[in-house]
Amino acid sequence: MIYTKDYFENMAQKWDEIVKHNKDKIEAILDMIGIKEGSCVLDVGCGTGVLVEYLQKRTGQKGKIFCVDISEKMIEIAKSKYKNFSNVTFINDDVNNLKFKDYFDFIICYSVFPHFEDKRKTLLHLTSMLKKGGYLAIAHSQSRKAINDLHKNLAYPINTHLLPGINYFKLLSSKKLAILKSVDDSDKYVVIFKKI
Structure with missing residues (x-):
């Protein structure tokens, strides 16, 4: 049986070639979230580091960015792309295993939420890692219908990973x-x- 982690491990090398993200949409989403200079940010399911440059621009050198992904190969690619970013930490793990408590100003789940096996449990865990007054964002630069239609046409298990209303x-x-x-x-x- 193929698991979610295996799927993304197998896709990592070609991910940046086949998955394109609209820069203007990313900027618009991050503007909505309102990340400030000096913020501490967790990028959940960071993949090959799609958001890293955008987050760095907003947090500045005084901020901290933590990028977590379940796929070791995705993390390796992200690390190689952003090795000169001194305030970025890459973590290869399931986000549910992280032990931060009341730590982050912002947690961003960009193009990842459908892939959480137990969405409610993960949401509660993410909340526990946020500081009081902190922000959690679940975001995609496509509509829910477009995401779900795309996933339904992919291989198992991704074809069962749907974005809720x-x-x-x-x-x-x-x-x-x-x-x-x-x-x-x-x-x-x-x-x-x-x-x-």
């Missing part, structure tokens, strides 16, 4: 996590939470 997150909102913004249009899918 905005109402799913409204139901998961709690006393600790409030939805600030949500967008699901033809251009992008973004849900931004604040830890309260």
Whole structure:
């Protein structure tokens, strides 16, 4: 049986050739999130480092960026691309294994949320790693329909990894996590939470 980790390990070498990200959409999403200079940011499912340059531009040298991915090969590629970024730390692990507590100003799940096996558990864990007043963003630079249509046509297990509707997150909102913004249009899918 092929697992999610195996799928991304097998795709790592050709990932940057076949997966293209619209820079303007990424900038627009990060503008919505509002990352400030000096922020401590966790990039979840960083892959080959798609967001690293954009995050670095916003946090500056005073900020800290942690990039985590379950695929060792993806992390190796990201490290080789950004070895000169002194304030970026790459971690090869499942995000659910990270032990940070009340640590991050911002946590970003860009193009990764459908791949979490237990989405509720992961969301709770991410919340525990956020500082009070910190922000969690789940974002894609495509619509939910486009993401789900794409995944349904890929190999197992990715064909079972679907992005839930905005109402799913409204139901998961709690006393600790409030939805600030949500967008699901033809251009992008973004849900931004604040830890309260």
